[in-house]
Amino acid sequence: GCALTAQATLNFTHTVTGQPLDLSEASPDGRDTEAVKVFLASGKNIYVENVSCLPKGKDLFLSMCSGCHGHYGEGKIGPGLNDAYWTYPKNMTDQGLFETIFGGAQGQMGPMYGALTLDDMLLVMAWVRHFYKDDPKEAVWLTPAQRANFTPFDGHNDHTPPVEQAPVCQAT
Numbered sequence: 001g002c003a004l005t006a007q008a009t010l011n012f013t014h015t016v017t018g019q020p021l022d023l024s025e026a027s028p029d030g031r032d033t034e035a036v037k038v039f040l041a042s043g044k045n046i047y048v049e050n051v052s053c054l055p056k057g058k059d060l061f062l063s064m065c066s067g068c069h070g071h072y073g074e075g076k077i078g079p080g081l082n083d084a085y086w087t088y089p090k091n092m093t094d095q096g097l098f099e100t101i102f103g104g105a106q107g108q109m110g111p112m113y114g115a116l117t118l119d120d121m122l123l124v125m126a127w128v129r130h131f132y133k134d135d136p137k138e139a140v141w142l143t144p145a146q147r148a149n150f151t152p153f154d155g156h157n158d159h160t161p162p163v164e165q166a167p168v169c170q171a172t
Ligand code: HEM
Pocket: 061, 064, 065, 066, 067, 068, 069, 077, 078, 079, 080, 081, 085, 086, 087, 088, 089, 091, 097, 100, 101, 105, 106, 107, 108, 109, 110, 112, 124, 128
């Protein structure tokens, strides 16, 4: 019942069942950011490798995901998210990763649409892409320019500032 200006032009489907996802189930908050608009129209996440936005994504990951996937996505009761192997190859695309987070997968991997806004999901996704530790050549989710500049993540050498000390997250 609220005015939604962000319109999906892509079709989003559940990672396990392939059924269409209903994006209107997401919170009305965090729907009309520039990043959400671009993402719903193109499947591109403009927060990826945006240094100003990584601290927020890290914060969200630590509160919502790390309990199952490990502090830096190294894997725990859920699979590692920091390497080049994906149970569901579609998670190598930002659209696929979004679909898995929004709609969930099997077992403990429940849907996140009730807990995170669409904008939050894009922020978490940017952090997941950032803590990738394997060969940048396999990071097909990055643009060629991002891939050329990407340094595999090292959790022992994480210089991400806390949110309070980070620049304002701005979509660029
Ligand atoms: C699977 C992300 C929260 C447990 C996955 C996958 C992704 C993901 C991308 C698929 C990995 C692949 O294809 O290899 C996230 C994110 C979270 C989150 C970003 C927070 C927003 C959680 C939580 C739990 C959990 C809180 C436990 C309660 C699992 C399990 C799987 C999984 C067990 C395997 C499911 C399957 O293979 O179908 N997660 N997850 N995740 N996650 Fe999460």
